[in-house]
Amino acid sequence: MTAQPAQQDPVTVSVFTQRFSSTPRGARLARHLAAHQLHAWGVPYGTDLSDALTLIVAELAANAVAHGRVPGRDFELRLTRLAATVRVEVTDTHSGPPRPPAPGDVRPPHPLDEHGRGLLLVDALADRWEVVDREPLAKTVRAEVDTEDDRGCAGH
Template sequence: MNSRISNQPATFSRTRTGRFSASFSSTARGARLARLLAVEQLAAWGWPYDTELTQDTALLVAELAANAALHGATEGGRCFRLRMEANETRLRIEVTDAQPTSYPPCTGNTESNETAESGRGIQLIEAVATQWGVANNCPYSKTIWCELSVDVAESPPASGCQESRAVQEDRQPH
């Protein structure tokens, strides 16, 4: 009966390419939803939830989306757009908001107040992303983008079931 159970680790699709785009309300709820859907999209592309790429993506999308909701909203409550594009070597994350004149602060600002509750987002993006930048799309919006290097060989961590099977096999008499 157990002969059909394979001891081989689970395999995941290596295509891991695609595009995703969605608009969200410029609110804290919209920013949270953007982060959650970004992680779900990576899972659909074949990256498990507990990989470094997925965790870094969640962090970057959370920061960019929160900034778009806080600094990119207009009185009319316009939305922001999250766009992700993955290929074999990189994942590009873009967040577009409706404030073309509201730019992030310069990086490397070490004189920021250490007790301040905000003001470190771009430093965080700079530390995690391989590269990032700002693009003016038109007179009505701007896009802040960042990229992560993709390690196609990144494999999912071994599950407890696989480890326990190996221990059980070693205990059986030979």
């Protein structure tokens, strides 16, 4: 007698990928399209989860424009909806300095500084994040937010 393999529930992975101009307008468009895509995936506008993910997209896109911009090259946003996680990835084409600090190495800015809070927000909102070098000269900042904690994701 042969044992039957255990029945597995199907796993749905949804992916949204778009390239944007490395301009403030491109960063704003990335944020708006991310919020729209999340809503289409069952993460309603205005929920804690939607707001957290949209803010992460906004900060990473703004950093790609401000610090990772190479004239004539775009940045890429990729959203991946897994069973219990949403992953945000922003890739720019500048691998040299300034390089984002590693998770845990993000230091608060001086109270009067006008910049430097974006990765603090990502660190606070994401369950995990990292910086990954890519070939050719590029880097991806990846942040993941778990959806199992009932922050407004449909079906959970």
